[in-house]
Amino acid sequence: MRIPPSRSRTVRGGTAAAAAAALVALGAVPALADETEPDLGVGKIAPVEGVQPGSSFSTPLTFLNKGTAEVPAVWVTYAVSPGLKADETHKNCAYYTVPSHDEMPESHVASCKIEQPLKPGVVYGTSKPVSVKALDSAFRDDLRVTIGTEEPDPGDGGAGEPVPGTGDPLTLDEKAPATDADRQNHPEPVAEAEVHAANTADFALTGAEATGKVGDKVTAEVTFANKGPARVQGDRDESVTTVDVRIPEGTSVVKAHGYCDKVTKTHYRCGTSQSWVDVNGGETYPFVLRVDKAVGRTTGEVTFTGQERPFDRNAANDTAQIVIETGKAESASGSTGSTGSTGGTGGSSSTGGSGSTGSTTTGGSGTTGTSGTTGSSSTGGAAPQTGTGGSLAATGADTGLPLAGMAAAAVAAGGGIVWAVRRRSATRQG
Numbered sequence: 001m002r003i004p005p006s007r008s009r010t011v012r013g014g015t016a017a018a019a020a021a022a023l024v025a026l027g028a029v030p031a032l033a034d035e036t037e038p039d040l041g042v043g044k045i046a047p048v049e050g051v052q053p054g055s056s057f058s059t060p061l062t063f064l065n066k067g068t069a070e071v072p073a074v075w076v077t078y079a080v081s082p083g084l085k086a087d088e089t090h091k092n093c094a095y096y097t098v099p100s101h102d103e104m105p106e107s108h109v110a111s112c113k114i115e116q117p118l119k120p121g122v123v124y125g126t127s128k129p130v131s132v133k134a135l136d137s138a139f140r141d142d143l144r145v146t147i148g149t150e151e152p153d154p155g156d157g158g159a160g161e162p163v164p165g166t167g168d169p170l171t172l173d174e175k176a177p178a179t180d181a182d183r184q185n186h187p188e189p190v191a192e193a194e195v196h197a198a199n200t201a202d203f204a205l206t207g208a209e210a211t212g213k214v215g216d217k218v219t220a221e222v223t224f225a226n227k228g229p230a231r232v233q234g235d236r237d238e239s240v241t242t243v244d245v246r247i248p249e250g251t252s253v254v255k256a257h258g259y260c261d262k263v264t265k266t267h268y269r270c271g272t273s274q275s276w277v278d279v280n281g282g283e284t285y286p287f288v289l290r291v292d293k294a295v296g297r298t299t300g301e302v303t304f305t306g307q308e309r310p311f312d313r314n315a316a317n318d319t320a321q322i323v324i325e326t327g328k329a330e331s332a333s334g335s336t337g338s339t340g341s342t343g344g345t346g347g348s349s350s351t352g353g354s355g356s357t358g359s360t361t362t363g364g365s366g367t368t369g370t371s372g373t374t375g376s377s378s379t380g381g382a383a384p385q386t387g388t389g390g391s392l393a394a395t396g397a398d399t400g401l402p403l404a405g406m407a408a409a410a411v412a413a414g415g416g417i418v419w420a421v422r423r424r425s426a427t428r429q430g
Contacts, residue, residue: 242306
């Protein structure tokens with residue numbers, strides 16, 4: 001499901017200023033710029049496939065001055081997504097991290113000042129391929145390279161303090177005069193390539209358990225978590241996954257989580273705040289439910305949907321349940337105790353047992369009643385006896401507690417089962 005604008009991260013401050021600086025860094029032409037602004041291009045970068053987490057890879061980078069004048073110096077910047085980092089540093093480069101902002105994930109940046117002229121119409125390449133390391137969390141990552149004549153501005157989004165590199169400087173070598181094919185291969189001052197690592201990630205769902213009686217409101221928290229080892233970047237501007245929540249019978253939704261859309265009264269579909277999810281990241285979806293009817297133990301199902309997950313090889317935690325104990329409805333069977341009183345004409349405890357005189361013949365008269373035989377005692381009812389309706393007859397007592405009332409008391413005494421609530425450990429992604 002698409003991430004609604006209201007669910008996105010707060011746009012970081014100074015976006016306009018950062019965007020303007022980025023345009024300059026990428027060699028774009030501002031409205032008031034000099035007409036002779038250099039026309040620089042980055043060569044297209046081939047995708048990198050099958051990288052092993054923990055290993056390094058390198059890729060050649062090429063650049064072209066498509067203008068007519070020599071450019072005395074340039075800034076070459078390369079940025080990688082969180083699953084990657086620079087494998088080696090160069091002393092003419094500064095390294096820093098830009099946190100996630102404006103629906104963009106975190107990135108690790110190397111900004112390098114190359115103080116050598118770039119002749120017009122000549123293809124240049126780095127003296128040696130740039131080396132990048134795939135971290136343990138690498139999976140769906142990317143590499144982005146830009147060239148410009150102005151120093152890139154990290155912006156005011158909380159980027160870390162730039163740290164200078166220590167290795168040999170990054171330099172460019174002249175390759176050959178540009179052909180028409182070279183010009184087509186260097187169309188823009190920026191190029192980007194996907195980097196795919198051979199990794200897996202375990203997406204897991206956790207349900208909830210609660211208890212309540214009719215009219216109560218209970219909260220059930222459903223959780224989605226990425227247990228790793230890979231961080232997962234989904235399709236841009238789409239929830240990284242989608243969670244279907246089915247509401248238990250006998251309950252209704254009072255309040256659903258803001259990331260969840262109503263499909264029907266008993267079916268909700270929940271997205272994620274971003275199109276990516278970090279290791280141990282995820283989402284928690286609390287649902288406030290009202291118990292409308294006592295139906296005993298009632299369950300609803302939680303499942304994944306949305307973007308496919310070929311990387312998730314553990315299906316055991318792909319479903320979960322919401323379990324609500326609503327209590328059992330009062331049984332009408334207790335009213336059958338009134339039938340026991342019909343036997344009182346022949347041998348009810350109050351009639352036959354009224355033998356406070358202890359007369360055996362008085363108690364024995366109960367034998368003339370068909371249902372009173374079990375409630376009668378040869379001792380004149382000296383000990384409590386159980387009638388057919390389940391009530392207890394007390395010796396020497398007056399009219400006993402009505403059977404229906406006793407049944408209701410038994411039901412009340414047997415209620416109150418309490419269930420413990422379980423929990424999850426997400427993720428801007430379908």
